Amino acid sequence: MTGNSATVTVADAPVAGRAGGAAAFRRTLPGRIVLLLVFGFLYLPIAVLVMLSFNDSGLPTAWSGFSTRWYSALLGNSDILRAAWNTLVVAIFATLVSTILGTLLALGMETRRRKSNGLEALAFAPMVIPDIVLAVALLTFFSRLGLTMGLHTIIVSHVVFDLAFVCSVVRARLKHFDFSIVEASRDLGASGWTTFWRVTFPVLLPSIVAGALLAFTLSVDEFIIAFFTAGAGRSSITLPMQIYSMIRFGITPEVNALATIVMGVSATALLISQWLNKEQVR
Amino acid sequence: ADLVISNWDGYMAKDIAESFKAATGLELEVVNHATNEEIMGKIMAGGGKGYDVVFVSSPFAEVLNAQGMLEPLDKSAVPNLANLYPEAEKLAYDPGNQFSVPYTWGTTGLCYRSDKVSGTPDSWMNLLQPADDLKGKTTMLATDRWLMGAGLLGKGYSVNETDPAKINEARDLLIEAKKTLLAYDDTTFYSKLVSGEASLVHAWDGWCNYGIAENKDIKFVVPKEGSDLWIDTMVVMKDSEHKDNAMKFINFILDAKNHAWAAENILYKVPNKAAMESLPASLGEQYPNMKMPPEELVKYELLRDLGPAQKDYSRAVSEIKAAN
Amino acid sequence: MSFNAARPNLLAAPGVAWLVTFMVVPCLLVLSYAFFQRGVWGGIEYTFTLENFARVADPLYARIFLNSARIALTTTAIAILIAYPAAYAIARAPRTRQPILLFFAVLPFWSNYLIRTYAWIVLLNREGLINNLLRSMGYTGEPLSLLYTEAAVITGLVYNYLPFVILAIYSTLSRLNPELMEASRDLGAGPVRTFLRVTLPLSLPGVAAGGVFVFVLSIGNFVTPALLGGGRFQMVGNLVYDQFLTANDWPFGAALGAALIVTMIVLLFVQARATARASGESREAQA
Amino acid sequence: MNAETSPILRIESVAKKFGPVVAVDGVSIDVRENEFFALLGPSGCGKTTLLRMLAGFETPNAGRILLDGRDISPLPPEKRPLNLMFQSYALFPHMTVRQNLSYGLEMERLDKAEIRRRVDETMATTDLTQFADRKPEQLSGGQKQRVALARALVKRPKVLLLDEPLGALDKKLREKMQLELKRMQNEVGITFIIVTHDQEEALVMADRMAILKDGRLLQCGSPEEIYEAPADRFVANFIGVMNFIDGQVAEDGVFEAEGLRLALVNARPGPATLATRPENIAVGAPGERLAGTIADIAYHGLDRVLHVKTPATPVPMQVRVPASGAAYRVGDALSLKIDPARCRLFAGGAVGAGG
Amino acid sequence: MNAETSPILRIESVAKKFGPVVAVDGVSIDVRENEFFALLGPSGCGKTTLLRMLAGFETPNAGRILLDGRDISPLPPEKRPLNLMFQSYALFPHMTVRQNLSYGLEMERLDKAEIRRRVDETMATTDLTQFADRKPEQLSGGQKQRVALARALVKRPKVLLLDEPLGALDKKLREKMQLELKRMQNEVGITFIIVTHDQEEALVMADRMAILKDGRLLQCGSPEEIYEAPADRFVANFIGVMNFIDGQVAEDGVFEAEGLRLALVNARPGPATLATRPENIAVGAPGERLAGTIADIAYHGLDRVLHVKTPATPVPMQVRVPASGAAYRVGDALSLKIDPARCRLFAGGAVGAGG
């Protein structure tokens, strides 16, 4: 995912309007202050988490000296590493499928002539169905069908709610979308499919990226549905399942170490790819 | 794999798969669940296909058996059952260990900082109606049976009480208690004691030991009104395709050396006479509740499935949680 | 876009098919339990009854619903207030930097919900970092009770769902035609009124989407109320969860779940109408 | 030009409603192969809607559209061998000018070199070469319009629909583009249907033109026909400038109005309106024919238009005089000589021939 | 008109770059109070950019803008007592026509009844009344343009900046709007700065006009000055039609070119280009003055333009003749009589006076 989102560049601005246009209003200072504050808030607990990953003691209460023992412990803990890998697989595939289906659904819904209440309810439902209901329902469903469960059933299940979230983000963007460029593309001989890839998709890209990031984030953290739709083996344990199961006997800072590594690697990968992009442009 | 078991993470030796393989030549796969409720839900909804041995607390084992989802034990394949204390073979939910084998057992009581609590707490009311200096410094378990248990015991009732009026009395007591409570906490209460955030907490005996390990001033006491007896058990699923292996696994666990691991590492009492006797004496010195003999333990009231009265417990807990 | 009336349906088809197969059918299966009785040992006894729905009418549940809706709404409002300026600032940043900023806004959430929440506990508890910091700055009073309060729950929820609102709002703001804002300024509206009358209405669909995310995720959350709220607060999601797992009362859980789903969908419809009106959509009139 | 060829495009009683709004109301037009056909009409009369139906973006509520004799209604826009230049440009915001132009050719799967060649050529003829790598948002209004035009032109379709293609261009550039369009009509053999508000453009370029009003077709014919023989008062007034004098045709065929008597051929007796263009009125000294005084003088570059108050008309009549001729001043009295051979007579809304 | 009043708006050496692109390059213009000022220039010459700087949306890289003598650069757009009608309309998509129009007045905190009155009035004069409750997406191109115009007009600012306000309107409506603008100039006393590509519009309406090219100001003056005495060859060619004849002025002041000799007053000897407009050339029988043959005839409604090949010019000369006059045919030989009093002479790019 890191690599994925890293190489995405948001396509250029829309419709009429001049690039220089907003320049006069682009008061960067308040913008920067806002970003500083919000990012400060977002990273405050992350700083704590990183700090705890280097704490010698296992208790998250007192600082008892710098240590990398949790990192060594993590490297020796194949269960956690395996779960992290599974989570990545689930999140990537669920994001991929739900981004595609969600975007298409959004396009379908917003280009319809008449609003359909049934369709609206269908698109809202995955967001409001309590996780446990969906979890129990899917497990019942899968086992009645006699399916063997595993990562694939988790992915299928995550797509259900991910797709609703993606759809919702993309639809919001489509509300004031100028569809004449879609018409222009068809007029120039592009099929619906080509039009989607060459025109609609790039112009919607910021929203699609936003939707995909959202889906990925939801999937990475989802626990109950994953637990219920996972198979009965290690091969389909995800990180949240692993971490929740540690609750009873204490979550060790190995998990903090893992989170630190995940975020560190993602950030580094993004920054490197950005840097490479820039080099290419030159 | 030749065998899949589901357990809480950290409830067995990390290298259990290797040592089991060394002993039996079988591939063991360990998966984890977070709570009894979740694994129960999963088994009830999906039939539990794929799991061979599951670790659950006794009332849940009782339910699974009533639903016909458990395989009776093949005692001939589990010779190590002989290692159990006799008390562990006469537990009311499963006399004679027909479908379950106890893995750990213990009771629930008060865990406190003796340096911060004046006097020695000895009653549930010390928790439910704390002295002024303890107000805002107590926590209680949030899981419905233990939460209600404290209220019921405080009122002098059974932890398996089904009379709605009595349940309501306990509920009202607990709603009152909520006002002086710092938090409901099932997982980190001992670290709250260590950090000093809390001074007196509602705790499982074994878990209190984690606190004692960090701070010598932490003590555990079972209130005079009595307490519950909880048992985590191993059960074999009826749908298991590896029942023989499952029996071998249970037998393996019951081996004194293997079973002692739980006592030594997670500081829970195990119902295994041979294992308990193999423990170093220092353990009992450091964690006095480890020394509680089985005959004392089984005096406490065993948690049983409530049947239809579960409804009333759930509603009562909802009311407590919703109160402010 | 009316050159092919069938196309919208075609586009929606795969998503609809997925939802019908993996949501509607399974959920109907489970929600139909609402019409049966709980077995003595849990499970379902297939005797028809409406009793479960009668139990849903218990004012206790309405109270819990209203209370958690209040917490979720407060969370939503605060999240929007914080997310909007952030999304705005990102949308106005140089275009090549926007994806990076978005990425860093969600990055913290690729760790794990539970450990992030524990990090908050470390920060907020009576013996935690913030209280220690205060003490080291010379504060001598009682340590602040930052944890196990409604405020702590809301902080935790806002924190965890903030990036979702940022993403949703960014998605609509990123392509607003700047000339519209210019036209408003030109017609005499200052920055504030331009924001209220032009920018905000046009980005309202994104605000609404983000708001819905926070609301539905908060009202169904149970980790944050349990850990940061000390279990003193309960969201409705928890109620359904308890019926299915703790009480092992699936029929009642199904009835409660169905009632919750219907209520929330109705609320969402009302919200969608209001948003459409406020943001001046006129698609319907056009068709 | 190709008056005898069969129509390449036949529009049959086509109608389109938007809710209660009737945008196009039973229009039938035949456009002939390789013709330059202009659509004119007041703002909102349905021109864009008509073109959008031809291109396939709106489904007519009634009527048929035949291309080369085949009904094209089942064809989606991309399958129709005609291209539309959008009034609102509809440029792809994420593509450079070159990419915008190449897009349509890539859809035809032409090879890269060929695409490059044709795009370069079209950019050169539309003066866009230097903007090849700019995005639309970095262009001026006129530059954008040229990109939209070029994007349609480069496709060289059978039929090209242009919705006000030159409105944002200055006169010189517009003339250059007009020549370019004419060249393509002749060399590539494209049939053009063009919407324009520039009458001179329509009169100069079109082989035939149609006048629409309120979604209805009023007249269709060559520019000369329409200028010289407008079908009704609206067309007469809409194309060019027309002076209208309300009056009465006497039994002897003489048109009579306040201060004016004009003998006409073939005029039917009854109330009637005489229509005459400013250039068909000569100015004489006071005393001759229709007397008036100059109310206003408008400078039009190459000539002047006198607004002359007369007893015969409620509004001043417009009279065109060369800028280089006699000097006039507001308030001057003069008399107007109307050429009876170059008048139209409209009786009760019906059309009567003047001269 | 108000030639003596001090400038209400003074543009001093203003410049604007977009990255490497110089959009406006040191332009200085004074606009007088209550003047109707037209900005003309080829596509992309910087007109829109200049207006946007006046309105406050772009910060000049150099120069000052003074309104009533005060530098307005520190003022944000909403504090500037001028309004801009956007070339791309920039209508609020979420508001109806009425709401779009009311918006600017609400910002002035006028009371509701007053807003309603003024909006109704403006909708009436711009023929928008029936569209009051439509959203922009439900309007035709010309209707949108009128909403944009009306939205600016209804504010009645001191200075109104109009960026091609009438380009999408048909001739009749355009003329109606022109009258309306003129009326507002006179009755409300608004100063107009208008960008237009319609030369006739500029010539008819403007009190003064400025010609820009490549971001630079070429000439500023009354329409007559610019039409009759263009400052350079570009202006001469840009406004109206101009025939250029390259030749030589002899010592005796006679202009000589292939097949042409023309005696001029005050002409300096040396190589020079003679510029003359189509309407200043008379057609005679063959034998007189400059001989040529007709290459093409363009019909312009009220008259015809002959394109005449002559030995003196590389491209055919344009000659305007009345449509009603003698009949011409392509290939006819004729001779052209150029009026020496109505010529300009450009020597080596410098300006020389002819006549």
Ligand SMILES: Nc1ncnc2c1ncn2[C@@H]1O[C@H](COP(=O)(O)OP(=O)(O)OP(=O)(O)O)[C@@H](O)[C@H]1O
């Ligand atoms: N954002 C930008 N980046 C680069 N160049 C720009 C940008 N905006 C405008 N330009 C260029 O600046 C020049 C002036 O543009 P401007 O829009 O002022 O022209 P204009 O005179 O209004 O033209 P038109 O009559 O075609 O509308 C043009 O060449 C245009 O391409």
Ligand SMILES: Nc1ncnc2c1ncn2[C@@H]1O[C@H](COP(=O)(O)OP(=O)(O)OP(=O)(O)O)[C@@H](O)[C@H]1O
């Ligand atoms: N979506 C719509 N809803 C309602 N009315 C519409 C819609 N689109 C167009 N119209 C109306 O249909 C009529 C025809 O519109 P159209 O765009 O075809 O006009 P036009 O001849 O192109 O005008 P213009 O010269 O101003 O561009 C107009 O009155 C317009 O207001």
Ligand SMILES: NCCCCN
């Ligand atoms: N109701 C679906 C939400 C999923 C996020 N955990």
Ligand SMILES: [Mg+2]
């Ligand atoms: Mg139109």
Ligand SMILES: [Mg+2]
């Ligand atoms: Mg412009």
